Structures are given as structure tokens and as C-alpha cells.
Amino acid sequence: MRGRRSRHESFLIYARFRYLKIACAAAVVSIVLYLVDSPYPSRYGGSWVGYTLGSAGAFLILWLMWFGYRKRSYLKNQGNLVAWLSAHVYLGLSLLVIATLHTGFHFGWNIHTLAYGLMCLVIASGGFGVFSYVRYPRLMTGNRLGIGMPEMLSRIASLNDQLRTAAMNVDDRTARLVERAVETTLLGGSFWRQLSVYYPNCATAAALAGISEIQANATPELAMAMRQVRVLLEDQGQLLTRARQDIQYKAMMDIWLYFHVPLSFALLAALLAHVIAVFYLW
Amino acid sequence: MAATPPEKPGLLSWLLFGMGYGPGEDKSPEAIARRTGSKHAVKCDMCKDIDGGPACVRACPTGAAIRVAPEQFINVMRQGGR
Numbered sequence: 001m002r003g004r005r006s007r008h009e010s011f012l013i014y015a016r017f018r019y020l021k022i023a024c025a026a027a028v029v030s031i032v033l034y035l036v037d038s039p040y041p042s043r044y045g046g047s048w049v050g051y052t053l054g055s056a057g058a059f060l061i062l063w064l065m066w067f068g069y070r071k072r073s074y075l076k077n078q079g080n081l082v083a084w085l086s087a088h089v090y091l092g093l094s095l096l097v098i099a100t101l102h103t104g105f106h107f108g109w110n111i112h113t114l115a116y117g118l119m120c121l122v123i124a125s126g127g128f129g130v131f132s133y134v135r136y137p138r139l140m141t142g143n144r145l146g147i148g149m150p151e152m153l154s155r156i157a158s159l160n161d162q163l164r165t166a167a168m169n170v171d172d173r174t175a176r177l178v179e180r181a182v183e184t185t186l187l188g189g190s191f192w193r194q195l196s197v198y199y200p201n202c203a204t205a206a207a208l209a210g211i212s213e214i215q216a217n218a219t220p221e222l223a224m225a226m227r228q229v230r231v232l233l234e235d236q237g238q239l240l241t242r243a244r245q246d247i248q249y250k251a252m253m254d255i256w257l258y259f260h261v262p263l264s265f266a267l268l269a270a271l272l273a274h275v276i277a278v279f280y281l282w
Numbered sequence: 283m284a285a286t287p288p289e290k291p292g293l294l295s296w297l298l299f300g301m302g303y304g305p306g307e308d309k310s311p312e313a314i315a316r317r318t319g320s321k322h323a324v325k326c327d328m329c330k331d332i333d334g335g336p337a338c339v340r341a342c343p344t345g346a347a348i349r350v351a352p353e354q355f356i357n358v359m360r361q362g363g364r
Contacts, residue, residue: 007348007350007354007358008345008346008348009345010344010345011343011344011345014345071341071343074337074341075332075337077332077333077334077340079340080339080340081340081341081342081343082342082343082344082345084343085343085344133344137346
């Protein structure tokens with residue numbers, strides 16, 4: 001690596017927006033080509049400009065998909081991956097212009113428009129990916145307050161131990177609530193749960209609510225013992241909220257890839273069908 | 283670890299005064315280390331056999347992995363902790 005980079009540089013501003021400029025140039029050239037050519041009866045994908053834009057778009061799609069292979073070849077010395085990602089993002093966006101002009105704004109219920117629609121979905125999911133990579137890391141750092149997930153989990157485990165010990169001094173009903181909180185409190189779970197941070201039957205929250213009720217008409221000695229349990233449960237609740245928030249941010253940064261990658265393969269299949277249909281079954 | 287490459291002299295100063303290493307001389311890190319006696323960390327042992335800079339930095343798509351000099355490290359930590 002020549003010219004050592006010593007500070008963080010986002011893939012969006014990489015090399016002073018080099019790939020944004022290239023992408024804009026590609027889009028402008030496409031628009032000019034589109035405007036210059038006026039075939040009979042209207043502009044469409046089969047004119048010479050249409051073929052040029054279509055070939056450019058198809059090769060761009062193949063090259064963009066190659067990124068999935070490139071980013072996993074760690075040993076090859078093919079330049080910085082930040083540069084590749086920067087180019088992937090900006091040239092991927094320019095594809096929207098190139099392919100739209102290639103269609104000549106002729107849409108219909110056919111394989112050609114299916115390929116175009118899939119391409120738009122892939123680009124949209126990628127756009128969300130860029131958004132999430134810009135937004136969530138910062139929120140994640142703010143939410144963690146300097147402790148990582150393993151540390152959070154070990155603190156939760158140690159609070160669980162303390163809760164079990166504290167529950168020995170309280171009445172049976174409270175002890176049962178604490179036991180249930182320790183045993184059944186959920187963290188993570190299905191993808192929807194991770195994304196929504198919605199835990200309606202959180203056993204820790206239920207235990208806190210139950211304890212308030214019992215505490216109201218408890219004897220003074222019992223109330224003292226229960227106060228300790230309560231403090232521990234409140235700490236546990238705060239820690240759980242923080243851990244669940246962290247899981248949500250992580251899930252937001254993962255979810256788009258579950259659409260982006262399969263859709264891009266669907267696009268590849270549709271693109272192949274589109275090219276074959278155009279050349280052999282015209 | 284790799285040896286700090288010595289300053290390459292101009293061709294004439296090497297020809298006339300024999301300063302620094304010239305063409306054909308051993309420029310391997312070991313030979314340079316023998317001559318100069320100093321080593322300087324450029325990357326960790328994990329990718330020492332792979333050419334180029336630190337492979338982790340090269341393989342990070344978002345630019346989250348960076349390489350900093352020790353004297354810059356405190357500044358980076360301070361920024362991160364803000």
C-alpha cells in the first residue's frame with residue numbers, strides 16, 4: 001500500500017469523491033448519448049445507443065457483482081477494498097441512469113421490465129445499506145458507553161447470580177418472580193424481534209411490576225430485602241435495554257444484505273433471460 | 283518486522299564515494315538489518331508473508347481498520363472517546 005492512510009476515511013468520501021465524479025461523468029455521457037440519438041419510431045433499447053447503454057449496463061452489473069468475490073479474496077494484492085466499495089456504491093448508483101435510459105422508458109409486464117425492476121430493488125437495498133453504515137455505527141458507539149457485547153452479557157450473567165442470591169431473603173412470590181426473570185428473560189430472538197426491539201412479555205419488566213405491587217403491603221423487614229432485589233432488577237432492566245438496542249443496530253446493519261445479495265442473483269438470472277430473449281427470440 | 287530501508291543515495295555519490303547500497307547489493311530486509319542494525323514495525327505477524335501493507339487494512343471495506351503511528355495513537359483514542 002503506497003501512501004499510508006493514518007486516519008479513518010469513509011468509503012463515501014474516498015479519494016475526494018473520485019468515484020462519485022466518475023459515476024457522474026458516466027451518467028452525463030449516457031444522457032448526452034441518449035439525447036443525441038433519435039431513432040425511428042422512438043428511442044428504445046435496440047438502437048445503437050440502446051445497445052451501447054445496455055452493454056455498458058450489463059457489464060457494470062457483472063462487475064458490481066464481482067465485488068462479492070473480490071471482498072473475500074483477502075490474500076490478493078488488488079488495491080484497497082475501500083476504493084472498491086466506493087466505486088461499487090457510486091457506479092452502482094450510476095447504473096440507475098444508464099439502465100433507465102437503455103429502456104427508453106418502455107415498460108410492460110415482461111421479462112425485460114422484471115430485470116429492470118429487480119435492478120432497482122438491488123440498488124434501493126444497497127442504498128439502505130449505505131445509509132445504515134453511515135448512521136448506525138455512531139449510534140452503536142453512543143449506546144455502548146465503552147463496553148462491548150461480551151462485557152454486557154457477562155454483566156447480565158453476574159447480575160443474574162446476584163439476583164438469585166438476593167432472592168433467598170424474600171418471600172416465595174417475589175422469589176418466583178425473580179426466578180422467572182432470571183430463567184426466561186429474552187435477548188435477541190427472531191429477526192423481527194431484533195429489529196423492532198419489542199419484547200412484550202419481558203420477564204424482568206414483569207418481575208419489576210410484580211415486586212412494586214408486593215412491596216406496597218409488605219412488612220418493614222421484607223421491604224428492606226425487597227429493595228435490594230428491586231435495585232438489582234432495575235440495573236438488569238437498563239442493561240437489557242442497552243443490549244437489545246445494540247442488537248437492533250447490528251440487525252439494521254445486517255438486514256439489507258439479506259435482500260441485496262439474493263436480489264442481485266435474481267437480477268443476474270433475469271438479465272440473462274432478457275439478453276437471450278432479445279437476441280434469439282426477437 | 284522489517285528493516286528500515288536506508289536512504290537511497292544518488293548514483294554519483296554511490297559511484298564516487300561508495301555511499302549507501304548500489305545496484306546488485308543485497309537489499310533484503312535481513313541484509314539491511316545487518317548493515318544498519320535497526321528494525322521498524324510495519325505490520326503484525328499475521329500477514330508478514332503477504333506482500334503489501336497490513337492485509338487487515340487493505341481488506342476492510344468501510345475504512346474502519348486504520349494504521350496509525352504510535353505518536354498519533356493518543357489523538358485517535360481521544361477522538362474515539364468523544
